[in-house]
Amino acid sequence: MRNIKHAFWGLLLLSSLLWLTAEPTVFQPASFFVLRDAMVQYSGIVAMTAMSVAMILALRPRWPERWLGGLDKMYRLHKWLGVAALIISVTHWLWSQGPKWAVGWGWLARPARRARPVLENPIQQTFASLRGAAEGVGEWAFYAAVFLIALALIRHFSYRVFYKAHRLLAIVYLVLVFHAVVLTGFEYWASPLGLIMALLLAWGSYAAAIVLLRRVGADRQVEGRIASLQHYPGVRVLEVGIDVPQGWPGHKPGQFAFATSDVREGAHPYTIASAWHDDHRRITFIAKELGDHTSRLREKLSVGQSVKVEGPYGCFDFDDSQPRQIWIGAGIGVTPFIARMKYLARERSEHPDQLPPAVDLFHPTTDVDETALSKLKADAGAANIRLHIFIDARDGRLTGDRIRAVVSEWRAASIWFCGPSGFGEALRKDFAAAGLPVTKRFHQELFAMRT
Numbered sequence: 001m002r003n004i005k006h007a008f009w010g011l012l013l014l015s016s017l018l019w020l021t022a023e024p025t026v027f028q029p030a031s032f033f034v035l036r037d038a039m040v041q042y043s044g045i046v047a048m049t050a051m052s053v054a055m056i057l058a059l060r061p062r063w064p065e066r067w068l069g070g071l072d073k074m075y076r077l078h079k080w081l082g083v084a085a086l087i088i089s090v091t092h093w094l095w096s097q098g099p100k101w102a103v104g105w106g107w108l109a110r111p112a113r114r115a116r117p118v119l120e121n122p123i124q125q126t127f128a129s130l131r132g133a134a135e136g137v138g139e140w141a142f143y144a145a146v147f148l149i150a151l152a153l154i155r156h157f158s159y160r161v162f163y164k165a166h167r168l169l170a171i172v173y174l175v176l177v178f179h180a181v182v183l184t185g186f187e188y189w190a191s192p193l194g195l196i197m198a199l200l201l202a203w204g205s206y207a208a209a210i211v212l213l214r215r216v217g218a219d220r221q222v223e224g225r226i227a228s229l230q231h232y233p234g235v236r237v238l239e240v241g242i243d244v245p246q247g248w249p250g251h252k253p254g255q256f257a258f259a260t261s262d263v264r265e266g267a268h269p270y271t272i273a274s275a276w277h278d279d280h281r282r283i284t285f286i287a288k289e290l291g292d293h294t295s296r297l298r299e300k301l302s303v304g305q306s307v308k309v310e311g312p313y314g315c316f317d318f319d320d321s322q323p324r325q326i327w328i329g330a331g332i333g334v335t336p337f338i339a340r341m342k343y344l345a346r347e348r349s350e351h352p353d354q355l356p357p358a359v360d361l362f363h364p365t366t367d368v369d370e371t372a373l374s375k376l377k378a379d380a381g382a383a384n385i386r387l388h389i390f391i392d393a394r395d396g397r398l399t400g401d402r403i404r405a406v407v408s409e410w411r412a413a414s415i416w417f418c419g420p421s422g423f424g425e426a427l428r429k430d431f432a433a434a435g436l437p438v439t440k441r442f443h444q445e446l447f448a449m450r451t
Helices: 002-022 032-057 071-104 122-129 131-153 159-183 186-190 192-212 294-300 331-350 370-383 400-406 421-434
Strands: 221-232 237-243 256-260 268-271 282-288 306-313 324-329 358-365 386-391 413-418 442-445
Touching: 002 032, 002 071, 002 192, 032 071, 032 159, 032 192, 071 131, 122 131, 131 159, 159 192, 186 192, 237 294, 256 282, 268 282, 268 331, 282 294, 282 331, 324 331, 331 358, 331 370, 331 413, 358 370, 358 400, 370 386, 400 421, 413 421, 421 442
Parallel strands: 324 358, 324 413, 358 386, 413 442
Antiparallel strands: 221 237, 221 306, 237 282, 256 268, 256 306
């Protein structure tokens, strides 16, 4: 989480500092309307910076994944930047329109019209001729962006609406690029700010085109085929086994992938619940009926059906040097731990002399399915994992105190959590208060993507 916070605030700070170097006169005494013009430029620059980086991250690039801590963290940064772009865009619009309203209401005196300078640069002349069009389409693109971002953020709407809203945002972004290129102060383009903005706008436009062409992650996709389906009604979960061809590079336990069974719905993320065996090229997804799409999977999928699989992604890989690990898989959050247990069981049989860290797996759950729990117990036994099942109605809520009572050597452990984000944050604060260095030893999967 620290790195995505650093990236978020760093981007906003860097764009602000670059603007100040290009507009040093902002601190000099001036009229309100001179300040208004400067604030319109500043808010537009920062908003387009946030929107451009959010668009670039929509491509699921590999290069920042490890530093940010996985694609789940990258998507959290994508969301923060989208919200920031929305707020700053509203500020930009208010600085642009508010003074006009104030003049109309008699609150401000209309500024005297200044003589327009003669433009000798042909590019600047072209931009000046396009100013009216850029202002007009920019305003309508702003309204569209507010509406579409709101659709994407409000979880009440279906995944299909969420998916289409994101694709339409790519079109809106391209319109806003035209708006920004024409209306950004012409003198800015010769400064470091202009160079950075040109790079971001060009890269963001490329990303928008890839999104519109449905080519996101195309170099990491393979065509698989459904080999097995098993439904666990007690926990409302569907287990899907997919055979994948030679193009699939394999995966580590704890990683996830995107699967597309219907191009109209787009790709959906699922944690992989199987260990990888190159001689048995099958991956298993476990999908819980949480959203409108996952609730219909049981009726829509069938054995033999073709499915596009993209990945793997994620850095929730259990890789640390601690002698003990505490795993907490809440509800469907137990999935990455199932994959890890299957991996450890195989390693235990092939390399019995190697001693992995001692592990306690805590599985708090509201729903109960005896078949699923039996398989979980079998996986834990094969991997030599101490399993602790907490059924809410029977055992009450899992807390930090209860974990520490079971694992006496918790101070020497790292904690790996996957489940509801609020529950994870509560446990993180609890263990931090108890003295665990959570910044280094509390690992949390932010698997809160729309399904």
